[in-house]
Amino acid sequence: MNQICCCQSLSKDSFAELKIIKIRLCGRMKNVFLFSMVQQLAALETIEISECYSLEKIVDMETNNEKETLPKFSKLRSLTLQSLSMFTGFDPVASDGDTRSLFHHKIEVPKLERMELSVLQINHIWSDQTWNNKNQSISPFQNLIHLDVNDCWNLECLWSFSIARHLENLQSLSVSECKMRYIFPQVQGGETKMNNKNAIFPNLKTVKLSNIKSLCKI
Numbered sequence: 089m090n091q092i093c094c095c096q097s098l099s100k101d102s103f104a105e106l107k108i109i110k111i112r113l114c115g116r117m118k119n120v121f122l123f124s125m126v127q128q129l130a131a132l133e134t135i136e137i138s139e140c141y142s143l144e145k146i147v148d149m150e151t152n153n154e155k156e157t158l159p160k161f162s163k164l165r166s167l168t169l170q171s172l173s174m175f176t177g178f179d180p181v182a183s184d185g186d187t188r189s190l191f192h193h194k195i196e197v198p199k200l201e202r203m204e205l206s207v208l209q210i211n212h213i214w215s216d217q218t219w220n221n222k223n224q225s226i227s228p229f230q231n232l233i234h235l236d237v238n239d240c241w242n243l244e245c246l247w248s249f250s251i252a253r254h255l256e257n258l259q260s261l262s263v264s265e266c267k268m269r270y271i272f273p274q275v276q277g278g279e280t281k282m283n284n285k286n287a288i289f290p291n292l293k294t295v296k297l298s299n300i301k302s303l304c305k306i
Contacts (some may be wrong), residue, residue, distance in 0.1 A: 091119055091120070091122070091148075092117075092120060092125075100128075101128075102125075102128050103125070103128045103129055103220055104128060104130060104131060105131050106129060106131060106132055107131050107132060107133045107134065108132075108133065108134040108136075109132065109134070109135055109136070109196070110134075110136040110137075111136070111137045111138070111140060112136075112137075112138045112139055112140070113138075113139045113140070114140045114143075115140065115141055115177050115234075116142055117140050117142060117143055118142055118143060118145075118148075119143070119144060119145050119146065119147065120135075120137065120140075120143070120145075120146045120147070121146060121147050121148070122147075122148055122149075122206040123147060123148065123149045126147055126161070129150045129161065130162060130163065131163055131165055132163060133159060133163050133165050133166065134164075134165065134166045134167075135164065135166070135167050135168070136166075136168040137170070137172065138167055138168070138169075138170035138171055138172075139170065139171045139172075140171075140172055141171070141172070141173050141174060142174055142216065143172050143174060143175055144174050144175060144176050144177070145176055145177055145178065145179065146178045146179070147178065160196040160198060161195075161196070161197045161200075162198065162199065163187065163199055164197045164199060164200055164203065164204050165199055165200060165201045165202065165286070166200075166201065166202045166203075167197070167200060167202070167203045167204070167206060168203075168204040169190075169204070169205050169206070170204070170205075170207060171206065171209075172207070172208055174198060174209075175188075175206075175208055175209065175210070176188050176210075177189055177190055177191070177192060177278045177304060178190055178191050178192070178195055179191075179192055179195045179209070182219035183247070185245055187211045187212070188209060188210045188211050188212070188242070189210065189211065189212040189213070189214065189215040190205070190208075190210050190212070190213045190214070191213065191214050191215060192215045195228075196228055196260070197228065197229070198230070198231065199231050200229060200231060200232055201231055201232060201233045201234065202232075202233060203232065203234070203235050203236070204234075204236040204238075205236070205237050205238070205240060206236075206237075206239055206240070207238070207239045207240070208240050208243075209240075209242050210240060210242060210243060211242050211244055212243070212244065212245075213237075213241065213243070213246065213247065214229075214247060214251050217244040224225075228254075229254065229255060230254060230255075230256065230257060232255055232257060232258055233257055233258060233259045233260065234245070234258075234259065234260040234261075235258065235260070235261050235262070236261075236262045236263075237262070237263045237264075237266060238262075238263075238264045239264070239265040239266070239268075240265075240266055240267055241265075241266060241267050243266055243267075243268055244267050244268060245269070245270060246268065246271060246272075249288070249289040252272070252288045252289065253287070253288050255288070255289065256290055256291065257291055258289055258291065258292055259270060259291050259292060259293050259294065260292075261292065261294070261295050261296070262294075262295075262296040262297075263296070263297050263298070263300060264296075264297070264298035264299055264300070265298070265299050265300075266300050267300070267301065267302040268300065268302065268303065269302050269303060269304045269305075270303065270304060270305050271295075271297065271300075271303070271306050272288070272289075272306055
């Protein structure tokens with residue numbers, strides 16, 4: 089199976105009640121949804137994908153129109169991605185050279201609460217462009233509560249300071265088997281201290297770190 093649905097013209101009610109999708113060991117699949125299909129997934133709450141070794145992206149475009157933007161996954165609350173060796177990102181935005189980011193500026197998941205990433209060849213979770221989209225009325229991941237990252241050896245860091253300050257509802261963080269040098273962002277721009285406006289993770293309650301051999305400081 090190369091993709092779930094190859095039809096580009098779906099009726100209005102197609103997949104309208106789909107809440108959970110779990111995919112495992114689909115070795116030929118290169119993408120999960122076409123752009124036109126995403127618009128039907130208004131009720132989707134959970135995506136779990138594992139051991140699909142040809143999968144490159146979650147959403148793929150039917151055209152090369154760069155002006156097209158992805159609609160919101162308005163009810164998506166849980167995202168689990170595991171053992172996807174060819175994975176380049178959630179949406180079909182071209183990477184910068186060999187750099188792979190999970191999220192780019194064309195995707196919105198405003199209600200995402202839980203994210204688990206394991207054995208992915210990504211360099212970043214968030215592209216800086218994700219947070220610089222002027223068309224977004226709210227921080228794109230403001231409802232994220234739990235983040236679990238495991239065995240992502242190419243991951244350079246979890247986030248920059250500019251990204252971290254938007255994750256105000258994050259409560260639980262778990263990181264293991266990675267080679268990043270630090271977990272929490274370093275103050276940028278020569279700042280020597282943070283004020284109240286720059287406070288990060290005000291609701292963080294639990295941090296679990298395991299086997300991060302290159303870690304220099306938290």
